Amino acid sequence: MARLSLQDVRDLAQRVLRRHGFSEPYVQAIAETMVAGERDECASHGIYRLLGCIATLKAGKVSADAEPQVVDQAPSVVRVDAGGGFAQVPFRAGLPLLVKKARQQGIAILAINNCVHFSALWAEMEALTAEGLVALACTPSHAWVAPAGGRKPVFGTNPIAFGWPRPDGLPFIFDFATSAVARGEIELHRRAGKAIPEGWGIDAEGRPTTCAEEALNGAMLTFGGHKGSALAAMVELLAGPLIGDMTSAESIAFDAGTKSAPFGGELIIAIDPGRILGPDADQHLARAEALFEAIQGQGARLPSQRRYEARERTQRDGVEIPDALYAELKALLD
Amino acid sequence: MARLSLQDVRDLAQRVLRRHGFSEPYVQAIAETMVAGERDECASHGIYRLLGCIATLKAGKVSADAEPQVVDQAPSVVRVDAGGGFAQVPFRAGLPLLVKKARQQGIAILAINNCVHFSALWAEMEALTAEGLVALACTPSHAWVAPAGGRKPVFGTNPIAFGWPRPDGLPFIFDFATSAVARGEIELHRRAGKAIPEGWGIDAEGRPTTCAEEALNGAMLTFGGHKGSALAAMVELLAGPLIGDMTSAESIAFDAGTKSAPFGGELIIAIDPGRILGPDADQHLARAEALFEAIQGQGARLPSQRRYEARERTQRDGVEIPDALYAELKALLD
Numbered sequence: 014m015a016r017l018s019l020q021d022v023r024d025l026a027q028r029v030l031r032r033h034g035f036s037e038p039y040v041q042a043i044a045e046t047m048v049a050g051e052r053d054e055c056a057s058h059g060i061y062r063l064l065g066c067i068a069t070l071k072a073g074k075v076s077a078d079a080e081p082q083v084v085d086q087a088p089s090v091v092r093v094d095a096g097g098g099f100a101q102v103p104f105r106a107g108l109p110l111l112v113k114k115a116r117q118q119g120i121a122i123l124a125i126n127n128c129v130h131f132s133a134l135w136a137e138m139e140a141l142t143a144e145g146l147v148a149l150a151c152t153p154s155h156a157w158v159a160p161a162g163g164r165k166p167v168f169g170t171n172p173i174a175f176g177w178p179r180p181d182g183l184p185f186i187f188d189f190a191t192s193a194v195a196r197g198e199i200e201l202h203r204r205a206g207k208a209i210p211e212g213w214g215i216d217a218e219g220r221p222t223t224c225a226e227e228a229l230n231g232a233m234l235t236f237g238g239h240k241g242s243a244l245a246a247m248v249e250l251l252a253g254p255l256i257g258d259m260t261s262a263e264s265i266a267f268d269a270g271t272k273s274a275p276f277g278g279e280l281i282i283a284i285d286p287g288r289i290l291g292p293d294a295d296q297h298l299a300r301a302e303a304l305f306e307a308i309q310g311q312g313a314r315l316p317s318q319r320r321y322e323a324r325e326r327t328q329r330d331g332v333e334i335p336d337a338l339y340a341e342l343k344a345l346l347d
Numbered sequence: 348m349a350r351l352s353l354q355d356v357r358d359l360a361q362r363v364l365r366r367h368g369f370s371e372p373y374v375q376a377i378a379e380t381m382v383a384g385e386r387d388e389c390a391s392h393g394i395y396r397l398l399g400c401i402a403t404l405k406a407g408k409v410s411a412d413a414e415p416q417v418v419d420q421a422p423s424v425v426r427v428d429a430g431g432g433f434a435q436v437p438f439r440a441g442l443p444l445l446v447k448k449a450r451q452q453g454i455a456i457l458a459i460n461n462c463v464h465f466s467a468l469w470a471e472m473e474a475l476t477a478e479g480l481v482a483l484a485c486t487p488s489h490a491w492v493a494p495a496g497g498r499k500p501v502f503g504t505n506p507i508a509f510g511w512p513r514p515d516g517l518p519f520i521f522d523f524a525t526s527a528v529a530r531g532e533i534e535l536h537r538r539a540g541k542a543i544p545e546g547w548g549i550d551a552e553g554r555p556t557t558c559a560e561e562a563l564n565g566a567m568l569t570f571g572g573h574k575g576s577a578l579a580a581m582v583e584l585l586a587g588p589l590i591g592d593m594t595s596a597e598s599i600a601f602d603a604g605t606k607s608a609p610f611g612g613e614l615i616i617a618i619d620p621g622r623i624l625g626p627d628a629d630q631h632l633a634r635a636e637a638l639f640e641a642i643q644g645q646g647a648r649l650p651s652q653r654r655y656e657a658r659e660r661t662q663r664d665g666v667e668i669p670d671a672l673y674a675e676l677k678a679l680l681d
Contacts, residue, residue, distance in 0.1 A: 087622045089423045090453035119424035120456050120616070124623060147589060163647030167638065175581045185584070187577040237571025243521040243650045246638065247509045250519070254635040255481060257624050262641060263634075282454070282616075288421045289458060290591050300597075301588040304501065304580065307596060313497030316577040 014333040022051045022060055022332065029063050029345045033070055036078035042101035049136045051332045054323035057197030058133045061338060065131065065274055066099070067345055074273035075099060075129040081106040089114055089121045092256070095128035100152075100279055103128055104137055111283050112144050119288035123281040124256035129274045130154065135188035135320070137281065138176030142184035147284040148176040151248040154275040155265040158192045159232035161242035164219030166232045169261030169275060170196050171248035178286075180298060185305065187316035191245040192233045199225050199233070204338075252280040348667040356394055356666065357382045363397050363679045367404055370412035376435035383470045385666045388657035391531030392467045395672060399465065399608055400433070401679055408607035409433060409463040415440040423448055423455040426590070429462035434486075434613055437462055438471055445617050446478050453622035457615040458590035463608045464488065469522035469654070471615065472510030476518035481618040482510040485582040488609040489599040492526045493566035495576035498553030500566045503595030503609060504530050505582035512620075514632060519639065521650035525579040526567045533559050533567070538672075586614040 017025070026044035035043070043066065050059035069075045079096030081103035086092045091110045095103035107123045114121035134150045141148035154169030172195075174188035190196075193213045202209050203225035214228025215221055222228050235241035253260040258278025259267065267276055287294040305315060334342075351359070360378035369377070377400065384393035403409045413430030415437035420426045425444045429437035441457045448455035468484045475482035488503030506529075508522035524530075527547045536543050537559035545555055548562025556562050569575035587594040592612025593601065601610055621628040639649060668676075 087453035088451065089455070090623055092623070117422065118452055119421035120454055121423070122454050122618070122623070147585070160642045160645075160647040163642065163645040165641075165645045167641045167645075175577070177581075177584050185580070187574075187581070189574050189577065236574050239648075239650065240521075240523050240570050240575070242647075243509070243523065246519070246642070246650070247511075247521070249638055250511050250635055251481070253638075254631040255618065255620055255623060257627055257631050260634070260638050262638070284456070284589065286589055289424055289426070289456070289589065293591055297588040297591050300594070301584055304583055304587075304594050304596070307499075307501045308494045308497065308580070311494075311497040311499045311501075313494040313576075314573075316573065316580070 015336055015339040016331050016333055018331040019048055019052055023048045026060055032346055033067050034077045038102045043099055046101055046133045046136055050133060052324050052327050053320035057195045062131050063342055069273035072271035072273045074271055083107055089118045092124045094126050097127055100125060100128040100130045115146055115283035115285045120284045125279040126258050129276050131274050134172055134174035135186050138174050138186045141283050142176040142178040145178050150174045150281040152252045152279040153249050153261040153277055156261040157196055157233050158235055161239040168245040171245045183321050191235055191241050193236045199228055252278050256280055349670055349673040350665050350667055352665040353382055353386055356385045360394055366680055367401050368411045372436045377433055380435055380467045380470055384467055386658050386661050387654035391529045396465050397676055403607035406605035406607045408605055417441055423452045426458045428460050431461055434459060434462040434464045449480050449617035449619045454618045459613040460592050463610050465608050468506055468508035469520050472508050472520045475617050476510040476512040479512050484508045484615040486586045486613040487583050487595040487611055490595040491530055491567050492569055495573040502579040505579045517655050525569055525575050527570045533562055586612050590614055
């Protein structure tokens with residue numbers, strides 16, 4: 014294992030992205046997503062993703078310097094045409110108008126179109142909770158996941174994220190794939206030559222499998238049976254046709270076998286508690302703390318708790334990267 | 348089994364509700380929810396719920412004639428103070444302004460406060476998809492469900508519902524509890540003296556149980572492990588503190604052991620695809636049909652499919668009610 018500080022992670026990511034021609038807004042924003050992934054010990058969304066970023070660029074499936082176009086679509090709707098760049102930059106471009114609209118109207122939508130995604134939504138939720146807003150986000154990906162009762166991929170891993178601002182500390186945030194696990198987890202198992210648990214995937218004939226390679230070539234499964242499958246369909250609809258963008262099936266067809274990152278849309282909803290509650294907002298947000306206390310008080314975890322504990326640790330001690338991965342990443346500088 | 352037509356169900360429900368003093372808007376609206384439950388063969392939300400309605404009324408935990416107060420809170424926010432009545436009537440009261448705001452702004456919230464709930468959200472989703480809107484809804488209930496990793500009830504069964512209008516047919520709708528099953532299912536097992544499957548609940552000491560009675564006195568479990576638990580927490584926050592209303596723990600404390608229906612809030616979000624997509628809306632909504640075809644084409648079901656098949660059957664053949672339940676319901680007329 015190679016031990017790196019978070020600043021080392023940032024420097025490495027920025028150097029690789031610059032070396033391959035990404036413009037400075039992308040260099041900055043993508044590197045910060047990877048730092049956040051490593052910092053919170055979400056390896057599947059960490060610096061490992063640089064490999065996919067560069068492969069996607071080389072396949073001609075992402076723009077290295079697209080300038081996002083922000084459109085004031087309706088009183089409560091912002092659209093951003095990403096022009097084929099990674100999602101982090103159009104998100105940053107649309108954020109100020111989304112925040113303004115949520116504060117004025119009570120609730121607002123940010124629809125990002127034509128972006129390439131590697132789905133680290135929790136970082137976006139933190140940007141919104143930092144403004145005192147409640148936030149929801151989702152995005153399709155590539156059709157890798159079979160619907161409950163089926164055997165052919167239709168859905169992406171289709172993450173759903175939610176953020177809630179807390180008055181005296183880090184926000185309540187969850188961000189999970191509606192597949193049983195993130196695809197990156199199965200890829201990491203394949204790289205490590207490890208079996209996957211049952212329930213993660215089926216082979217190309219629809220049979221349960223514990224082989225990562227077979228699941229990657231067959232279909233992943235949703236979490237929670239038909240309920241997870243229903244949520245995955247909702248993500249397809251909300252961040253696909255509703256905002257005039259691709260479903261996961263359309264994204265993987267567009268990909269044409271290059272194994273690039275998913276292309277399509279992302280939907281973010283922001284709600285201002287103050288606009289609903291008026292002067293009572295602080296009192297009601299404080300009541301939410303009793304809910305968190307009832308969960309933690311019985312020894313259960315909040316969804317974000319593990320990430321925040323990791324964050325304290327990695328900011329102090331840095332992170333460990335497998336040697337083989339570190340060598341592959343450094344080779345991207347050649 | 349007693350066989351009743353849907354009109355018989357409606358007549359029985361209306362007579363019972365009138366007999367116990369509900370005002371005519373409640374008689375009409377509550378009876379329609381129960382007809383919808385029986386019609387779609389969701390017995391746990393069908394006429395069986397009359398028992399709970401009347402018990403809640405006798406316990407003094409619901410108003411039989413409250414007039415809902417609609418408040419135009421913000422450009423994209425409607426609030427309705429239900430004044431302690433069942434949710435169906437305040438939903439109907441707030442619906443026209445919610446629809447108007449969604450069409451003007453692109454997205455809007457309806458927050459219902461101080462209502463008593465028996466959580467048949469899919470009927471509300473149908474009212475919104477009939478207007479061409481995409482809809483989301485959720486509501487807490489009573490603290491019956493333990494968080495993942497815990498053993499004491501904190502969450503309600505906390506349903507989430509979603510509706511998507513389809514151009515040539517019945518809408519795509521799901522409506523499911525974030526608990527492993529609806530509490531009504533466990534109650535029906537208890538009434539029938541049947542064991543419940545593992546994974547539905549734990550006893551008061553936190554041990555897995557297949558005894559319906561023990562689970563009802565211990566804690567129910569969420570679906571999908573920590574992901575379902577995270578969604579249950581989101582429902583608490585969105586339809587509790589965010590709209591200035593009770594969490595499930597506060598609702599059960601307010602209940603004070605009377606075993607009445609849950610008291611608190613409900614959140615509904617409506618989105619107008621036309622306001623996001625402009626003249627391209629129809630074309631993109633048609634693309635959603637390809638997603639449904641990809642699911643159904645491989646023999647998997649859409650979430651609403653079973654209900655719609657039941658609906659065809661029961662509209663033709665009527666429904667069957669267990670004799671003991673039918674006798675109990677008729678006794679409410681005495």
